[in-house]
Every structure is written in C-alpha cells, then in structure tokens.
Amino acid sequence: MRLFSTPFLALALLGAVPIACCANSSSNTNTCHLPDETPTDSGSVLVTQLDSGELNAAGQVWPYQLLKLEVPGRAATYAQWFPPRKPGVSPTVVLTRPYDGIAWTGEAVDAKWAARGAGIHPDDSEPHFGPGSSPIAFTPTTPELIAGEAFVYLFHDFGVLAVFGRFYAGGDLQNDRDDMNAGMRFLAQARNVDTQRIGIFGGSWGGYEALYAAADAPATVVPAVGVALSPLSDFAAEVDYVSRQVPARVSDPAMRSRYQQFFEPYFRRIYATTGGDPTAPGTDYARWTAAHLASAVQTPFLILHDDWDTLIPVEHTRALVTQAPQRITPMYLQNLGAVDWNTLPPDHGPLLTLHGGVVLTLSLGHLLVSLGAADQPLYVPHAQGTVRAWLQGVRAAQEQGRDVSDVVPRLLELTDPRVAMLEASLGTLQPGAAFIAQEVNAVWGTTFTEADVRSALTPGLPTP
Structure with missing residues (x-):
C-alpha cells in the first residue's frame, strides 16, 4: 500500500x-x-x-x-x-x-x-x-x-x-x-x-x-x-x-x-x-x-x-x-x-495518481494554515496548471449532480491572508487569494478578485 x-x-x-x-x-x-x-x-x-x-x-x-x-x-x-x-x-x-x-x-x-x-x-x-x-x-x-x-x-x-x-x-x-x-x-x-x-x-x-x-x-x-x-x-x-x-x-x-x-x-x-x-x-x-x-x-x-x-x-x-x-x-x-x-x-485510484501534486498542495496548505503563527507568511508550493486541471474535474462532477461541497474548505484555506502560492518550476510567488480567484475564474468563468474571492466562495462553488 x-x-x-x-x-x-x-x-x-x-x-x-x-x-x-x-x-x-x-x-x-x-x-x-x-x-x-x-x-x-x-x-x-x-x-x-x-x-x-x-x-x-x-x-x-x-x-x-x-x-x-x-x-x-x-x-x-x-x-x-x-x-x-x-x-x-x-x-x-x-x-x-x-x-x-x-x-x-x-x-x-x-x-x-x-x-x-x-x-x-x-x-x-x-x-x-x-x-x-x-x-x-x-x-x-x-x-x-x-x-x-x-x-x-x-x-x-x-x-x-x-x-x-x-x-x-x-x-x-x-x-x-x-x-x-x-x-x-x-x-x-x-x-x-x-x-x-x-x-x-x-x-x-x-x-x-x-x-x-x-x-x-x-x-x-x-x-x-x-x-x-x-x-x-x-x-x-x-x-x-x-x-x-x-x-x-x-x-x-x-x-x-x-x-x-x-x-x-x-x-x-x-x-x-x-x-x-x-x-x-x-x-x-x-x-x-x-x-x-x-x-x-x-x-x-x-x-x-x-x-x-x-x-x-x-x-x-x-x-x-x-x-x-x-x-x-x-x-x-x-x-x-x-x-x-x-x-x-x-x-x-486513478485520480490520486493524476492529481497527486494537487493532493500534496492541499495537504501542505491544511497543515501550514493550521500550525502557522497568526502573522507568519506561509509558502504553499504547487505546479503550473495542476490545480486548474483538478478543478476542471470538480466542475465536471458538479455538472453530473455530484456533491462537491468538500472542495470549498480546501480552497478557502489557500485564500488565507498568510498564504503565498509558490509555482515550483518558475519559483514565482502569488497571494493565495489571487491564485484561487484566477483558477476558479478560468474554470467557472467568474470574475472574482483577490479581495472578494473568500466571501464569494464561502456559500459554495459557482454554479456551472
């Protein structure tokens, strides 16, 4: 195993x-x-x-x-x-x-x-x-x-x-x-x-x-x-x-x-x-x-x-x-x-293999946000395009009527004001809220911003 x-x-x-x-x-x-x-x-x-x-x-x-x-x-x-x-x-x-x-x-x-x-x-x-x-x-x-x-x-x-x-x-x-x-x-x-x-x-x-x-x-x-x-x-x-x-x-x-x-x-x-x-x-x-x-x-x-x-x-x-x-x-x-x-x-499972990098990004985000100090910058690594590909699968499940409510809490963790998303191959940093807004907008066609993405996602994912 x-x-x-x-x-x-x-x-x-x-x-x-x-x-x-x-x-x-x-x-x-x-x-x-x-x-x-x-x-x-x-x-x-x-x-x-x-x-x-x-x-x-x-x-x-x-x-x-x-x-x-x-x-x-x-x-x-x-x-x-x-x-x-x-x-x-x-x-x-x-x-x-x-x-x-x-x-x-x-x-x-x-x-x-x-x-x-x-x-x-x-x-x-x-x-x-x-x-x-x-x-x-x-x-x-x-x-x-x-x-x-x-x-x-x-x-x-x-x-x-x-x-x-x-x-x-x-x-x-x-x-x-x-x-x-x-x-x-x-x-x-x-x-x-x-x-x-x-x-x-x-x-x-x-x-x-x-x-x-x-x-x-x-x-x-x-x-x-x-x-x-x-x-x-x-x-x-x-x-x-x-x-x-x-x-x-x-x-x-x-x-x-x-x-x-x-x-x-x-x-x-x-x-x-x-x-x-x-x-x-x-x-x-x-x-x-x-x-x-x-x-x-x-x-x-x-x-x-x-x-x-x-x-x-x-x-x-x-x-x-x-x-x-x-x-x-x-x-x-x-x-x-x-x-x-x-x-x-x-x-x-095939999705754990396909989205293994995202699973680790979400896991690290959860641990760092839970354990980090209140004023501590938290750097969460990800690989270019992987979160978006996973979210596209989430939207497809949503369109089939599946319950995907377990996704939003993980996204909200990455919008924590302390979080900066690190793109692993380029070494670039982006505020977590700006990154999540960008990825959600690309998949659902929304216009969320760094300033409002947390409040916009709190009720749930956008409707397809």
Whole structure:
C-alpha cells in the first residue's frame, strides 16, 4: 500500500536544492542531549543519538539527529529529528514513514536489506514468511532525502520528526503502532516543541500509522491537526474486503490472484496481531476497527481519498467519518465513469495518481494554515496548471449532480491572508487569494478578485 512520497515541491521555495550532510560520528552510543532519562513511567522513552548531520539550503542550516527510541518491553524505534531552531517553542510535524529503508541503525536486518538494494525481494525478515509468501518492495532512503522532503516545514521554522516503521524488517500491526507511539513519546520530552501545535502526516499504511499515532499519543502531545491520504483505518473491514468483496467484484482469475498476492504480506502482519480472519473464533480486532479509532482519536484529521481506490476502499473512510464526524473531515476525489473491477489494478485510484501534486498542495496548505503563527507568511508550493486541471474535474462532477461541497474548505484555506502560492518550476510567488480567484475564474468563468474571492466562495462553488 505504498503511496507517492512528498516530492521536492518545497525545494523551489528558494530555487535551490538543499544539501544534507551526515556527520558520521565515531561514537554511536552517545545519548542525545534531550530529557532522556531511563523510562520510569508509561509515557517515557530512552533516546540515544546514533548520528547527526545538517541540511544546508539557501545559506541556512538545519541540524538533524538520527535517533534510537526505546520503550521498555518493545523493539527499538528509529527516527530522524530536526529540532526547532528558534528560541522558545515552535510547531512540529510528524511524518510517518512505513516503508523507507534506513541503513544507519546498526541492526543486522537493516544492513541485509540495504545490501539488497531497491527492488522486489523475499519478505524473509517477517517471522511468518514461508512457502507461498509473496515478496515485498524495498525502497532505500537516506537522511539527505528525508531532509529534502522535510524542507517545506523547516523553512517555516517548524520542527520535523520522521518516524520509520521499517515494514521490511518484519513485525506486526502492534509493532508499527508502537513505533509511532515511541515517536509521540519522544515529542513529549523534546525541547522547544510547542505541544499545542503538533501536526502529523501520512499516506496509505502511513495513513494508518498517522491515525493510530494520534489516537495513542500521550495526553500532552495529542496532535492539533492531521492529514491522512487513503488511510487504512479498519483492519477487520480490510480483511473482509480482500477476502470476500474482491472475489465477488472481480471475475478475472488473474486479477483476483494479483490482489491476493499483493495483500498476502499485509495479512501476515495483521494476523500476527489479531490471530486471524475476523470471522474466525478466538481472533481479536477490538483495537483495530473504525469504532475503536473513532472512540480514541481526538485529533481533527483531513482525509483525502480516491473513490476508485482498490487497495483501501473509500467506504472505509466514509464509515470513519460517520462515526467521528466532528473530528474526521473528508475530501473525495470522484471518478465520473462506471467502475470496471476487472481492469482496475490494485492501487489507490486513478485520480490520486493524476492529481497527486494537487493532493500534496492541499495537504501542505491544511497543515501550514493550521500550525502557522497568526502573522507568519506561509509558502504553499504547487505546479503550473495542476490545480486548474483538478478543478476542471470538480466542475465536471458538479455538472453530473455530484456533491462537491468538500472542495470549498480546501480552497478557502489557500485564500488565507498568510498564504503565498509558490509555482515550483518558475519559483514565482502569488497571494493565495489571487491564485484561487484566477483558477476558479478560468474554470467557472467568474470574475472574482483577490479581495472578494473568500466571501464569494464561502456559500459554495459557482454554479456551472
């Protein structure tokens, strides 16, 4: 359930590619200079700094640390931490990274996978791997790549914590949930973090990690805002979907087999925690359903989901919204044709692929507007023509009588007086309100201006 990672849209902020350098410290056991005493309660975590480095961009420097986080009774978690640079406290964004391959932990499993390199490999670090098990994809990353993807937040003087789930290293659902919880525990004891302005972001399996990280967060660091792209929110419903709904919808044997092979590694991890299929006696999904999540999560989340998602059906997000409407706000990417399940591949949907850049622009806009200071300029990157192309699809859905009321709140966020839209290839800036007025006018033939677009859109989109 991989999803595109955050692209380097942010690198155009100052027209330069950031360079990150790792210090390659000779000591890999120095404890990080943070409040890192040996845990004495359920909310603490032991923090060990394994290495450090810095991101250099446009004459500025952002230091980072490579951390090992240990909670008693659990496997170690690894994270990359960019502490806020400003005096006092600053907002922080947590990035959930379920699949990234990291080679700096000192663990044999990471060295093994790093030696294999990018590609499809046997899932043989997972304890239930055996004959008939499907392989998994491995994508190595580096501190430099994570630094580049964090740059849009760092440029706004936010702290950034990337928490690695290390899917390739094996484990189960609880292990991934523990990893994210360790990251949240770290923020509860880290310096300079504004605990009232924490955001969290993740997609697909990382969306599951973001939702459950927020639900499990210590009371002092419950995120103020979250964004999840196509998240897996209900594991009992997901098993039912793959095991029973897909065979009922997909008649082509080859496509059915493709689904089963894709999900097999996920099912091994799900069953390792829950005990098996939810219909089987003795299994336990009590902490892995939308009902549990709705009862536990206090963070307001924006969820963006393609309604032709064949990996995590959009119905799962609709169900979560129904159970927690005061905290879960959806925006659906609506396909207009008839679904042919025998030709749709297992992926997160054609519109999420087509409008991936826009989805990230809207996600970044939501996080920055929610976390930025009242008088802080906020730079939201976009690519030329992409927002207009997406809005043309929105208008087409509107003409078919679809409900597109979930679009206006996202546009209004980009008209916030603090927002400047950055065109990534040209490096040009434009006030957010002027940009949205321009794009809406081009699609609907209106004559809105920077001064009146907010009030004009507040009642809803123009009539086609």
